Amino acid sequence: MTFRSAALPTRVCENCRSMLVRTDDGVGIAGEQAALPFDVSPIQIGTRGQFAGRGFEVIGRVRWSWTDGSWNEWLCLFEGDRHGWLAEAMGQFMMTFERDLAGMASDELNRIARGSPAIPGRRAMVDGQEMTIADAREVSCIAAEGELPFVAPPGWTIYSVDLRAPDGRLATLQREGDQAWFYDGRYVTLADLKATGLRAIEGWAMPQYG
């Protein structure tokens, strides 16, 4: 069992679906992953691409669900051991990077991070840009694969808030208990990412973005 990224502690074994966690003492088993339901995503572990001039490779995935559907979050390992998330929902792609919530200086976001409910339609200033709360809901992990920065057991539920700006920028605030994480990014297309190593899907011509 190899870990691709020195910074990522978790890996799902593709043979037994055990969740392996790296600690100072070695590798331990944190539980069992569920099987991923079938989907027709064009992304797979090993897909490569470029974003903002830097190459990345997809090394992990978490599949989330909410009451009205489910979506994929693909973990992208960038050159220099940085990572981002390529979200795939409703046939659209979004690339986001985790940022320190304290640095956002956003009263609205801080209130939500401390436990206030997010109200869709409300505005929040983020980095001096006005963003709109598009959605707020409980989401649960269905399954995961590959390497991950955290243990994502099936059924793990968090509160997730999506924000949108008119120019295509988007952000997500996730909250679990008194902890909160903030992800900032924008809409992309596979063509924008110059994606290669896409998953071959029977009966469909694979686009060449090399």
Place this chain on the structure above:
Amino acid sequence: MAEAPAAAALSCPNCGGTITLRAAGHSVTVACEYCASILDVSQPQVRLITRYREKTARLAIPLGARGTLDGIEWEMVGWMARSDSGYPWQEFLLFNPYHGYRWLIEQRSGWSLGEQLTLTPTGGSRGLVVDGEEYRPFFANGTARVDDVVGEFYWRVRRGDVVRTDDWVRSGAMLSREADDREVSWSRSRWLPRGTVEQAFGVAGHGRPWPPLPHQPSPAYPFLKRAMVIAAVAIAALILGAIMNAGGRTLWQGYADIAADGREQQITVGPIELTRPRQRVRVVAEVPALSNGWVDLAYTLVDRSNQASFTASKAAERYSGRDSDGAWSEGSRGASADFAALPAGSYDLIVDYKGNKWVDPSRAGGGSSFWNSAPDDDGQPDWRRDSTAPRVEIAVISRTGTGFGVFFVMLLLVLAPLGVALLIHAQFEHARRAESDFAPTSDED
């Protein structure tokens, strides 16, 4: 690496029919293509939401049909019949695993291709701006209702769902806002020229949409744009040609003295060379000294080679005086005579002319007295004697240009198709705007 399968199969918990799931992982709702029941496929265990036992509608594009638009292949995965206050349209959801979703929208046999926007339009001076293009408001406060549904969708859908809609248009594209209590979504649809969808999906062709769709480009507009430029160039050329040909070329110019006694006179001038086979010629005469009199002018052009002759005549007459209404004058000191079509050749021009004095009948004889030496001297001024060397100035001009009649016929020929196109355009735009919730604007782009 082995290809992943493109579809999953599930069986309808209501009718047991085998349903093909073509966008597995995305789809949330399936309307069974056999019994129309609404199923929830968001979880591994398929759940029945609403039971129907109906034969589903026969679709213009069947589920699973594929077609290529702009070089990308799409598969039809879902269909909705929608309406707003009795105005129906239908929407076909298209899917490609690499390119996501698009919408084919059909209304009054006109088709559009729509996609969800990932950015929000911004306010412009007269509407909304997306990607630097401005859209004008067209429909406001609509309600779009789902009347019927077949196939799979990436959100929860059921018959009777209602969203509030607003639409903005520009020629060839429409911007739509759909909102419910939970979220707002923006989409942009592009008008597809007639035959596009018919060709891509093998759909039977229909008539033209009438009234036109809100974002349908006027069929006369591309022609109008080109015709305006062509007409402007043609008219400029016509005017320039008319100006250049208006004067004509002077073939001969000179003068003949007019005798004071008013006898018949003749001069012969030449040669006058005509090189074109059917030459229009004008002889212009001017008698600067003419006053209360006239000059008879008879022209004969004689071809030196065969003595063929052509004649024309014209008098210059000019009168003036004073009566109870004040000073008056009539006639002109100039006269021009035209030869319509002269054969090419070398010509002599013979001018027969005679200067005449007009005798005022009211004063005739009244002024005569015994010391008058000249019997015809009635005491009134005689232009032939009073001016120094009275003469007729003559110019022979070749007229190569087309007449004004021809000019106007050509102008009409240039402008007529433009006028017809303008009428078609105006009628189209009027019908197109008649449906709008906003008063038609006076300006046009």
